[in-house]
Amino acid sequence: MTEPSDDLSPAPNTVSEPLSRAIGERYLTYALSTIMHRALPDARDGLKPVHRRILFAMRELRLSPSGGFRKSAKISGDVMGNYHPHGDAAIYDAMARLAQPFAMRYPLVDGQGNFGNIDGDNPAASRYTEARLTAAAEALLEGLAENAVDFRPNYDGTLEEPIVLPAAFPNLLANGASGIAVGMATNIPPHNMDELIGACLHLIQKPDTSDENLVALIPGPDFPTGGVIVEPRESILEAYRTGRGAFRLRARWQVEDLGRGTWQIVVTEIPYQVQKSKLIERLAELIQTKKVPALADVRDESADDVRIVLEPRARTVDPEMLMGMLFRNSDLEIRFSLNMNVLIDGRVPRVCSLREVLRAFLDHRREVLIRRSQHRLDKIAARLEVLDGYIIAYLNLDRVIAIIRTEDDPKVALIAEDWGGGVFLTEPQAEAILNMRLRALRRLEEMELRAERDRLLAERADLTGLLADEAGQWKRIGDQLREVRRAFGKDAPGGARRTGFAEAGVVEEVPIEAMIEREPITVICSRMGWVRAMKGHQPLGAEIKFKDGDGPRFVLHAETIDRILVVGTNGRFYTLLGANLPGGRGMGEPVRLMVDLPNEAEIADLVIFRPGEKFLVASSDGDGFVVAAEELLAQTRAGKQVLNLRDGGRTAVCRAVAGDHVAVVGENRKLLVFALEELPEMARGKGVRLQKYKDGGLSDAITFRLTEGLMWKDPAGRTRTEPDLTEWLAKRATAGRMAPRGFPRDNRFT
Structure with missing residues (x-):
């Protein structure tokens, strides 16, 4: 029998390392994966991997803008099975957002069915909806078949997917992006395509242009839901210069005259990403809690467009004042943050300025142009080689037919044949001749072949010159951008700017009197x-x-x-x-x-x-002080702590100060009068001792003018006055003397 070994050393394949290092390395791997493959968009095409894979899978399914629709379940299933091994619900949600005109300034998916609405309702299940690509998405994909970008193997190595899309327009800024990674986040609002392309053309002509010139061309975001930006121009310029900032965005509204002096406010555009149903609920809550007393009713009369009706409580209410209060207390005004944290070249996350983002897009377009041009040159070279073979075959057609009919291996024979002057066919040429159909023989006319060859030679010369001329490349990129501008610019349907600009005005403080009758x-x-x-x-x-x-x-x-x-x-x-x-x-x-x-x-x-008043507050323990009325106002339901109490103590007195002396009576019926100036004025605290007690506590206190004497009501309701208070006049915190004859039995002054 073998005895158990005392050797506790690790197995040969086990590697020991500190727990902190092991956790740190694994968490860093997870963080990098989240940053690069999930949360941050690429600066070149403005897409995250899930969106890129959705568009690519739809292209593979040939869902062109002019073609038919396919079930969303089929699309999300293909994306999940071929490229994106995650939940189909997450894929469908991402695709549905690409189809929402209130979420995307230029939708990339054309949806048919219920894809959600501005109220915040969810899209229908994927089995009920259908989709296809839009013209904007097709512009992002244009050039994939021409080696415009690199491809990589998909997650299981059976297929290939593009690392980035060619992107004919700056989609990152056109449609915006948002995401939360590990330790970093991004939030980019949508912009107007016409303005973006104008800025790109300006940047091509003047690469060292200033941020001020770019912001003059791109004055601010252009949200799909419209609204009005009230952010100062200086703040917008600083946000675009640094890549961080925020935009104040308000709803668009107008006053509708109902006749006879009555009116109502109609909101026609609400801020971006604000759910209309929740906005209505918030406005109804403001009415119920009377936080905005000037608002009487809210109605949602929206159909295809937004129409929220706000009724004032009275016709005398100022519309500007009412909307100012609503801007402060509801999502009729929001702050949309800007954080242009993007992946540069798909690898390095960085917070970029507006110019850096546009420059990354333009550099990408130049690389795409060079790669597509080189791809076309390769295609031309291959076609010219085939055309030369066709011309040889045309000039020697009888010999070619004889070789094909008599030789066991006609391909080898065609390659070995000398066609005169030391001219031999290459393998691609021989393969093309053999693959030619018989009916094509009648079309092998030398003039047509030579004309096609001349066209290709001219095109090759043009492309070769383009690849050698950087200025020519930028001119070609500018021409391509102008074509995109014609398709999606301000003159195209839906291309005009939707979000306006205005001054914020002063809405911080509105007096309560202005809101209430x-x-x-x-x-x-x-x-x-x-x-x-x-x-x-x-x-x-x-x-x-x-x-x-x-x-x-x-x-x-x-x-x-x-x-x-x-x-x-x-x-x-x-x-x-x-x-x-x-x-x-x-x-x-x-x-x-x-x-x-x-x-x-x-x-x-x-x-x-009453503003400006002061109050005497005191506890049952006999401590108190003077406090300004403004310090007693509470802003919340929870109230405001003013008088600090000992265990078992309670608030006994809160009286408006009117006089120069204080009269205090205890439960022991002893009365003390002292000068008001002996009490401190505080905002909060326990205060100082008013009267000294052996047993019991404070019963009541009041302020009065010493020259007028101390007054109280006797049990019969008659007013009594004690003009001479010398007997009870003393310093604060003394015991005092018994109250005068006729003083109320309940020890109260009133």
Whole structure:
């Protein structure tokens, strides 16, 4: 029996390496694969591998723009089986996007069926839709059969696919691109083909032209959904110079007069990549939450075109102001970022400027021109060789026929035969003669053969001269670009610029008064925290109905434009807008549905915000300070923490400052009066001690003018005044003395 070995050394084929290095190398391989083969487009043809393979597979299926359609399932299946070994759903989604006129400025796939819409609905399943190439896609593919680009084996080595397409126009900028790789991303908006070709022609004539001149020819993106760019020209120029930046894009709108002074706003173009259905939902949410009170209703009346109707709440609303608020609060205005991170020569990712991207395209077109010209020269050389053989055969037709009829191996005999003056046939010539049909013999006329040879010789001379003349090459490229311009430029159907330019204007701050119709209201809040607003200023002592077990707590006069400050016992302040309060017909709504007031907190007070006012805030522990009213406004439902509390403490006082002294009364009925200047003014904090207690805490505090004396209401409702307060006047944070005779039993000043 063999004993187990104690040798724990690794097997001969095992390689040991640190875990960090192993993970790092493998992750780097994955990152490079993602960058080069998935996420970033090639600067030459503007395509990612999946899009390039879709177009190439459709070309192989002969789906030309003038031909018939094929099922999308067939196309995506061929792409997956032959070139792109990934999910068919991902391939179909990529192909569907190439067919969407609201996503592509110049669609590369002509779709038949439901390929999605601007509302954000998904395309129908691939078995229901059909597709073929567009003329723009054909222009990208033109030259593949003429050795214009290199090919590589597909994923299993059974077929070949192009590394890049010849690309007759700068597709990278014409249709844009977006993608997220590992550690880098790209986002390029679409542009107008006519402007791009104009810039390319200018760059051919003046290779060292400035960025300013290029931006003068390409003023900005041209989105398929239109809209209006409101980005300053300086920012656009800087974005194109550096390859990074952003464009502010707004919806296009107009005011539609309905007669009798009424009007509505109609949005006819929405920003690029904004789903119309989600935009409508957002606008409806703004109406429901009353974030834009001037907007009363939104309707989607779109058919084939976009038509979103916005109704104002009143005819006095300023349309510019209303749209300014909507631009701030919805996707009627977006910022489309520019990040021209592309693969240069298909290998090196780099953030390029506008000129560098156009230069990469032009250099690619020159290489394509040279390769196609060389390919044509090779074809001409082969054809001239065959024509020379045909001429020899024509001059010696009887001898050729005799050799073919009598020789066992006529090809060898034709090559070995001396046709006079030491002229022999080459193997391609002999092969061409043998492959000729008998019916072609009658067409072997010497004049026709020599005429074709002369045409080919002239063409060869022209191509040879072209390959030797760089200026001639650029002239030929310019002619080709002008042909593309005629096919897809501003005079072609759909070629005119769709996105306009305008000044942004000032929409940052719109006063609340401009959006709301100013009306008096009476704000009512019950003991259980139900709030409502009755129209007009109702008598404060009028009888009001409440739910069973509930009753009045706060009643105050306000206006619809007022902000109501809800003071929580947790030290937080919440803001309600008078116009947003529920109407007074019902019982109202709980405040907790409008703001995020915790269940353990209660409403300590309800006050109206007045700019420039100051408030005395204090806790039940006897700490407090003075705070400006502007510091109490909250921008969100969560409110704003103003008064910091100790454990078990609560907000006891929030009173508007009106006077020069403070009167504080504790639960022990001791009263203290001190100068207001002893209190600090703060934005947030615990404050300073107002009054000293052995037991209990603060009951109430108020500010008043010492010269007018301290006033309160007695149990009978009569106003009492204590003019001489010398007995209670002391420094802040002292204990104070017992309240004067007749002071309310509830220890409250009001």
